[in-house]
Amino acid sequence: MAEQRRVRVDTTRLRQAAGKMDEVGRKTAEIMSTLRxxxxxxxxPWGHDDYGDKFVTGDKGYGNSSKNLLDGGDNMARSGKKFGDGMSGAADKMDKMDSGA
Known part of the structure; x- marks a missing residue:
């Protein structure tokens, strides 16, 4: 039979880490806002000539690439917030389990 193992979690430290993750999300959102x-x-940013238009347009042009970069940065900011929320929620649930509530 498999040996039972207990998982120990320091919920105070988990909440501290959650706060740091929230801060990462907040800072990333600020950076993305400033960049945007x-x-x-x-x-x-480029002249409306053939060279400038070729650089900006097309599937791999600056227009699509910059949109993808900005969308990716926004996703990172939201992910930081979601991770922080999940960590805080997990700490709350663990404290409730320990208290029998």
């Missing part, structure tokens, strides 16, 4: 605002303030 800066890029938007510059408007179209």
């Amino acid at each position: 605002n800066t890029l938007q303030s510059k408007s179209y």
Whole structure:
């Protein structure tokens, strides 16, 4: 028969880690907001000539690449927040289990 093992979790430290993860998400969101605002303030970054249009347009052009980069950064910010929330929720559940509530 398999040996039973107990998992020990320091919920205080788990909450501290959750706070740090929330901070990562918040900071990432701030960075993405600053980046997005800066890029938007510059408007179209290249001349409307053949060379500039080729650089910006197309599947692998700057237009699609920059959108994908910004979307990825936004996803990272949301993920940081979700991880932090999940860690806090797990700590709460573990404390309730230990207290018999």
